[in-house]
Amino acid sequence: MSSLLNSYFVKTHKLEISITIIAIVLFLIYFLGAPHVFTRFPIYRAFMQSMPFFGIIAISATFVVTLGEIDLSFPSIVGITSLIFGIIMTSTDGNFFIAFILATSLGMFAGLVNGLLVTKIGIPSIVATIGTLFFWRGLVNVISQGSGIAIVDVADGTWHHMIFVEKLFGKIPMQFIWFIVLTGLMQWVYRYHKFGNHIHFVGDNKASAQMMGINVDNVKIIAFVQLGFFSALAGIFTMYEMLYFWPTQGEGLMLTTLAAVFVGGTSVFGGKGTIFGTFIGVLIIGSLESGIVALGLSGFYVKFINGLMITVAVTVYALIQRRKN
Amino acid sequence: MAEELLKLENIYKNFGNVKVLKDVNIKINKGEVVALIGDNGAGKSTLIKVITGVHSPNSGKVFFKEEEVQIKSVAQSRKMGIEAVYQERALCDQQELFRNIFAGREITNSFGFLDIKKQRKEAEKILRDYIGFTSKAITVDSPVMGLSGGEKQGVAFGRSLYFNSDLIVLDEPTMGLSIQETEKVLNFVKGLKNENKSAIFIDHNIIHVYGAADRFIILDRGEVVGEFNKEDISREELVQKMIQLHESGKIKVED
Numbered sequence: 188m189s190s191l192l193n194s195y196f197v198k199t200h201k202l203e204i205s206i207t208i209i210a211i212v213l214f215l216i217y218f219l220g221a222p223h224v225f226t227r228f229p230i231y232r233a234f235m236q237s238m239p240f241f242g243i244i245a246i247s248a249t250f251v252v253t254l255g256e257i258d259l260s261f262p263s264i265v266g267i268t269s270l271i272f273g274i275i276m277t278s279t280d281g282n283f284f285i286a287f288i289l290a291t292s293l294g295m296f297a298g299l300v301n302g303l304l305v306t307k308i309g310i311p312s313i314v315a316t317i318g319t320l321f322f323w324r325g326l327v328n329v330i331s332q333g334s335g336i337a338i339v340d341v342a343d344g345t346w347h348h349m350i351f352v353e354k355l356f357g358k359i360p361m362q363f364i365w366f367i368v369l370t371g372l373m374q375w376v377y378r379y380h381k382f383g384n385h386i387h388f389v390g391d392n393k394a395s396a397q398m399m400g401i402n403v404d405n406v407k408i409i410a411f412v413q414l415g416f417f418s419a420l421a422g423i424f425t426m427y428e429m430l431y432f433w434p435t436q437g438e439g440l441m442l443t444t445l446a447a448v449f450v451g452g453t454s455v456f457g458g459k460g461t462i463f464g465t466f467i468g469v470l471i472i473g474s475l476e477s478g479i480v481a482l483g484l485s486g487f488y489v490k491f492i493n494g495l496m497i498t499v500a501v502t503v504y505a506l507i508q509r510r511k512n
Numbered sequence: 513m514a515e516e517l518l519k520l521e522n523i524y525k526n527f528g529n530v531k532v533l534k535d536v537n538i539k540i541n542k543g544e545v546v547a548l549i550g551d552n553g554a555g556k557s558t559l560i561k562v563i564t565g566v567h568s569p570n571s572g573k574v575f576f577k578e579e580e581v582q583i584k585s586v587a588q589s590r591k592m593g594i595e596a597v598y599q600e601r602a603l604c605d606q607q608e609l610f611r612n613i614f615a616g617r618e619i620t621n622s623f624g625f626l627d628i629k630k631q632r633k634e635a636e637k638i639l640r641d642y643i644g645f646t647s648k649a650i651t652v653d654s655p656v657m658g659l660s661g662g663e664k665q666g667v668a669f670g671r672s673l674y675f676n677s678d679l680i681v682l683d684e685p686t687m688g689l690s691i692q693e694t695e696k697v698l699n700f701v702k703g704l705k706n707e708n709k710s711a712i713f714i715d716h717n718i719i720h721v722y723g724a725a726d727r728f729i730i731l732d733r734g735e736v737v738g739e740f741n742k743e744d745i746s747r748e749e750l751v752q753k754m755i756q757l758h759e760s761g762k763i764k765v766e767d
Contacts, residue, residue, distance in 0.1 A: 400586035400616030
């Protein structure tokens with residue numbers, strides 16, 4: 188047992204192991220407290236259906252947080268790119284390729300704006316992205332004039348609808364498959380690609396990274412751009428699921444998404460993080476609401492317990508960090 | 513006649529209105545260790561950052577291996593064979609040793625994915641052969657944070673040797689080190705000469721500088737105010753010159 192605890196894998200994956208244990212305990216509580224819900228498939232199908240919408244963004248945002256930066260504008264990037272997707276789908280009679288390319292390009296452009304404000308102008312990311320948060324949402328309101336767009340006629344029953352959100356074998360929502368695939372891919376990039384490596388060094392110590400020949404500005408800009416892309420992608424998934432655009436689309440995503448990243452164990456100080464942890468964070472944060480209600484507590488507890496989880500998690504991680512130093 | 517490695521001609525560097533380097537001319541030969549000395553704010557760090565591509569000069573010419581070059585980035589200066597070991601110790605604390613050694617010039621496949629196996633293997637070689645780490649507590653997977661100052665300095669040196677640089681720039685390499693570790697660093701600097709490598713060496717401690725360098729260049733407020741070969745000046749005289757400079761702002765040059 189002690190040799191197991193001292194093994195290389197355990198030593199280097201303490202965070203991932205702790206967060207996994209927390210998730211298991213949480214699901215055990217659900218399971219024991221509400222067996223009538225948690226021994227049946229529908230609840231898991233509901234999870235698999237809803238988690239990817241913010242999960243995809245959380246995975247992508249892990250890169251930005253590892254940089255020691257933050258992006259608060261992604262809910263509005265989801266909004267503006269979904270709007271554009273809806274407008275183009277309806278006006279081209281369902282031309283998926285044009286709609287997809289334009290919506291994701293706009294997402295990347297919005298990310299580029301964030302990246303340039305942070306690196307070239309030098310505005311702290313928390314401030315810069317509050318600005319763009321309002322800007323893109325404002326633009327959504329101006330363009331949409333407050334009304335929604337139905338894409339049901341041009342999207343329902345199409346092959347793209349099928350590959351985005353229909354059920355595999357009639358059971359597994361496609362968006363969850365995509366979410367798993369993207370998580371694996373991003374984990375690989377995060378740990379084993381030059382870009383992921385540079386993200387860690389820039390987040391750890393910007394000045395040192397610069398002296399080691401890493402182009403700090405470019406790394407940051409690319410991080411914001413990829414978050415813009417994945418925000419657009421998450422918006423498109425939501426559009427296919429709902430078959431409708433509404434002007435507040437994306438607004439509810441901010442807290443759950445960032446909570447998943449922080450609960451997952453990515454350091455708020457930058458330089459250290461885990462994609463797997465974020466994935467588990469998504470499972471935890473995404474299951475809390477239904478879990479709490481299924482346990483028989485009233486819905487009023489959801490935010491409270493959510494807040495408790497986040498505060499305790501970031502405190503524990505900060506303490507672990509401090510002990511190391 | 514010694515072979516010339518690096519020559520700076522009429523280098524000027526301003527930061528806004530502040531003239532940090534004014535008409536600096538220096539030359540470094542192959543196999544030579546040159547010490548840059550001077551007070552805080554003399555422009556030593558800026559000068560070496562011009563050489564390593566962190567800063568671009570406002571005007572002036574740089575020659576490397578007798579060819580005029582423009583060093584625009586750290587990556588470029590590294591490619592040419594200039595390697596810096598900075599006072600700020602260009603290592604990132606939370607990242608593993610093997611990642612630190614290859615940061616900014618990772619061994620990758622054509623898609624940009626890291627060859628982790630090769631990086632770890634090469635890093636192990638560096639630890640063993642160039643630095644002489646034998647401690648079992650430190651492996652290539654250890655984060656840098658657990659290392660002592662001297663060990664960190666050793667990693668930075670090992671890195672520069674591995675990448676086979678011609679010119680190694682040492683910014684305050686003995687700062688904050690124990691006596692034993694300082695000894696190691698100075699021995700390392702002396703060892704460079706045997707491999708016909710050159711070094712620029714900045715240190716506040718004239719005793720360290722005197723022992724390790726062949727030639728001394730004194731900078732004061734952005735200008736070269738004195739240059740001495742080791743055989744022409746004793747340690748005491750060098751110290752005297754520095755005190756003189758400090759008190760009067762001038763160096764008396766006698767022929």
